[in-house]
Amino acid sequence: MMALDLSQNKHTDVSFEEKERLFDEVKSDSRWDFVLNGCYECGICVAACPSARFYDFSPRVIAQAVAREDADLVYTLMSDSIWDCSQCFSCDRCPRQNSPGQIITIMREVAVKNGLQTAKKALEGYGRIIYKIMSTGSQVSPDMLQPDAFPDWGTHVYEIAENLEVWRKALPPETLHTTETGWKIDKKTIIELYLIWHMTGVMDLIEGVDEGLFMILVDVMEERLEEAGYDDITFD
């Protein structure tokens, strides 16, 4: 296991002003007032945290760093530690009603939005999932159950892959006869989802973190949006 380097000279290539700017963006999030109330350093969050058992990771360090407004340390954590969090929110049992998990959600979002190299690295190999959820409206699909995708799930995955078409038809709910999506989703519904991605700036966010994926998504969406009569998808 790699030890977490919390020394302040780890990211000397990034100016303090830039670190402060990113931290300010974290603090300006509309959820900020609900997720941090100070920290007793009691460690209850660490005791409850699954990631703390397996990684050099501590929700207490996260809460402390942001509570002390230590922009250097916040940047260090934003560049590494935050991606170890399991997002289970076991740390919500904090006696000060802090939510280190929610603080991390915001920090991750800022890291992605600003295209931090470490965020790009953390999302390596994850692009196919983003593509699936953004383009189809369901995150995992039956056809993902392939042996090369899940080698650690054993021979059982081979059996599913071999029988996929028939086993899906052997499901009584008709909405579940699909293989490329979890269930049958209307075209109109997908169009509405695409419009939401465009209107909320999520497409811009994807462009910043993975340009290749962005281009593919634009291709897929543009065609379907045009078919649905949306030639101009510019929103104010």
Add this chain to the structure above:
Amino acid sequence: MIHLPITKASDRHFKIDPNDAPVADLREELFQLEKEGELEVIRVPDNHVELMTKYGRMKKIPIDKTWHHKSCGQCGHIPGYSTSIFWLNRQFGLDYYDPTDQTSCTAWNYYASATSNPEAQAAVAVRNFAAAHEVGYFPLIHCGTSFGHYKEVRHALIHQHDLRRKVKKIMERLGKKLVLPEEIVHYSEWVLAMKDRIAERQVIDMSNITATVHPACHYHKLIEEDAIYDSEIYGAQRTAIVTGTLEALGINVADYSTWFDCCGFGFRHILVSRDFSRSFSVQRKIEVMKEEVNPDVTVTHDTGCVTTLDQSQFAGRAHDKKVGIPVMADSQMAALAMGAHPYKVLQLHWHNTDNKPFLRKIGIDVDKVWGEFQAECDKIKSGEKNFMTWEDADN
């Protein structure tokens, strides 16, 4: 120094009074916003049951007119989970709606990658709620994460005017209203509300079964005041969900020390860092259950939990870990107790860990029922049938 009298833990009783709740009842603010014309509230249908939540507030659980907000993981990889929920509805002749005008809540992706934002998350949620409202049904959420996430979204939309304004504008562009349900209800709460009716129609004796329960993190840790508790179950010191259902079926629910731990899913971990998911699931959950209880089955109520606890055991076995506990959802256990077919309805062939010893222990002829399922598959393969119907599933 004042010495307080010492009371044995077993003699201590905690009186739950909603007036002492540390958090406000969100519904009051919700209805106030409706009065002010800010949004529209989707009412729980008249046919509902009230169950107690953590701080004593009674929560309305709809029995019928339910709009089933399906789950990516359940429908994609463990489809017997949702099939069992539908089967139970059909057995009781309840009016339910299985929509195609529904997207994922997209929260799995959000918690995994942060490639979204609060406006998008809230808009996706409200779009789905509006779709339910437009056809006159009430949303029943299948996934634990969707449930937790939607509770968070509702909380944010009630308390953040700016977010509400943005989402309302998006909904207007989609030709929809900003609607929020009076209650955010998880399917396992519906199963719990139905437990006595299910037990009345139980045909398989499960009194020789010992089960462990894993309560899903996003069910009882996010907006904790909205989870179901019961004074008769763990003294209302932890959620009654799933445990209450299993006890009604006569199952012995055994405790284990790591019940609060997560399953190891981790959102991004199960997809791109599975070494963590496998290790945590096996070492902190399955091995502990095995050593402390050695249950016949472990039961949970969420997409990720069933998947992680079940699939991770394959690697654990390869490393001679103490594994081998079949994993099911409460909906599958309830359907099984009522005589649902283990393969046509529960679809247990999609699960990984061997569940045949458990099925045999409750008197099921595994070879026979597998043969019946295979016969249906053969009809589909030969073109005799396009797909298996609900009627086929019950024959």
